[in-house]
Each structure stands twice: as C-alpha cells, then as structure tokens.
Amino acid sequence: MQKYIKEQCGIQITLDRAYLIESRLSKLLSELGLRNYFELYRMVCADRVVGEVVEKVIDEITTNETQWFRDKILWEIIENILLPVYIREIRGRNRTKVRIWSAACSTGQEPYSTAMCIDNYLYRNKINDIKLAHFEILATDISQAALQVAKTGKYDSISVQRGMDDTYKLRYLKQLDRTWIIDEKIKKAVQFHQFNLLKSFLLLGNFDVILCRYVTIYFFEELKKEVLGKMASALNSGGVLFLGNSEIFSDYKENFLMEEYMGGVYYRIKKNSR
Numbered sequence: 001m002q003k004y005i006k007e008q009c010g011i012q013i014t015l016d017r018a019y020l021i022e023s024r025l026s027k028l029l030s031e032l033g034l035r036n037y038f039e040l041y042r043m044v045c046a047d048r049v050v051g052e053v054v055e056k057v058i059d060e061i062t063t064n065e066t067q068w069f070r071d072k073i074l075w076e077i078i079e080n081i082l083l084p085v086y087i088r089e090i091r092g093r094n095r096t097k098v099r100i101w102s103a104a105c106s107t108g109q110e111p112y113s114t115a116m117c118i119d120n121y122l123y124r125n126k127i128n129d130i131k132l133a134h135f136e137i138l139a140t141d142i143s144q145a146a147l148q149v150a151k152t153g154k155y156d157s158i159s160v161q162r163g164m165d166d167t168y169k170l171r172y173l174k175q176l177d178r179t180w181i182i183d184e185k186i187k188k189a190v191q192f193h194q195f196n197l198l199k200s201f202l203l204l205g206n207f208d209v210i211l212c213r214y215v216t217i218y219f220f221e222e223l224k225k226e227v228l229g230k231m232a233s234a235l236n237s238g239g240v241l242f243l244g245n246s247e248i249f250s251d252y253k254e255n256f257l258m259e260e261y262m263g264g265v266y267y268r269i270k271k272n273s274r
Contacts, residue, residue: 066106068163069113070213071245073264078114079121081261082209082240087130099207101234102139103197104215108150108190109163111139112182114211115189116172132189138204140195151192153182197227201234208236214244225251232256235269242266 089095102111172183216224232255256267
C-alpha cells in the first residue's frame, strides 16, 4: 500500500510511519471484507476495481487539516500588496480578471476565506466599480469527500470557530440550528473541482495567485520540486505563489524571487520563467 499511496498521491510513508496506513485504512478493510492490506492493494490495482474503492483509499489517507484565514500575514499581503495593484490594473483595463487557485483546498475554508477577504476589502474601502466577480477563484483537492463538504458551504460550530472572527462570521455566515451556512455570493465566487497535483496542469490555465500551503510537506523531495516547477509554469507574469509559513522552499531561485512583508514570505515568478 505504501507504493500505491506514493504513486497516486505523492505521499511518502516511511517504515517508521507505516502505522498511519493501519490506523487510517483498518476500517476500510473491515468494510470491504478483506483480510489484509495486500488484498486491498491487489483490489485497487486490479482492472475490475470500481473507482469508489480508490476514492475511499485516497479520502482516508490524505490529511484534511485546515482552518479559516490560516496564517494571518497571508491576508495582510493580499490586502496591502496584491489587491491595490489588481484593482488599479482592472480600472486601467490592463486586465479583465484575476485568477486565483487554491490547490489542495480540503473542505473549502481557504478559498472561501479568499473570497471573503476580497469582498470585505472592496466593502471596507467603498470600492463599487470593482466586484468580487472580477476575481475567479478555482479550488481543487484530490479528496472527493473533502470537496463534497466544501461544495455544500455548510459547517458545524467547531469548524467555524477555527480561525473565523466575528466580523466575517456576522457578514458572511448564517446560522441554522447547529449549522453555519456560507453566504451565497461567497459560495458562487468559488469553483470546486477534483484534481491530483501529480497530473498535468495544462488544462487548468494560468493564474495570478496560487495558494499551495501545507501540501508539499507530505511529498517526497523529487515530487515537491516537480509540483512547484509546474506551478511556476502556471503563473502569469508577476504571479505570486504562497506556501505555508513553516514550509521550506530552498530551490526557489530558479523560477521565483522571494519577497517579504511584515515578516511573511511569498514568491513572485521571475519575468523570464515563462
């Protein structure tokens, strides 16, 4: 199973962490009536396998850890560095839209936070000629189960408490019994699709901003370099890549310039990289 998980998800599970396979897939073994992980491996590799079994393995093995407005400085960079430039360019007719990709979006908190951040910025600064519709937000994840949660736009109270402050909660969420529902305008601003970062990015198009945070830390080094290289190719001129605050990106100089703001780091594509 370790080999299969590496091939399908890019996640490298070393022998000392093999217990993760057992803890996450044991319930699935029982559900399928299998005796061991070798039988499960044979099932997912066989031609007769139904996609549903593969989906269940991926859903169980991937980490869907997320929260609202994770890493405060990211949103400061978007509001203070990126949005003023994008708004000026749209007004000057140098661009018609801004494309943003939330890669490995899990249950949707990151892309919805992005839409809220943009909409609230426009509202707070009394900007009426630029709309949220000028910003195209694509959110992808390998896990179909995580995406199903994201697409509903409904969250329980515990999920909402993780990073959501009262200003955004009052403006963009509505409570119905124990469920919090995302405002329809925010929900419509995000398009969710299943996507495996191991595949080609060509059909996704190009982006001005890519958020790929706390994802490549699970990849083996060669794959991490490959994925970040493909993201460099998918960025428009002047495009920006965000990684997680604690992630180390030592090979950035080939394609990116590292920029800093208020202690936060982001990576801008070099002009000659595309």
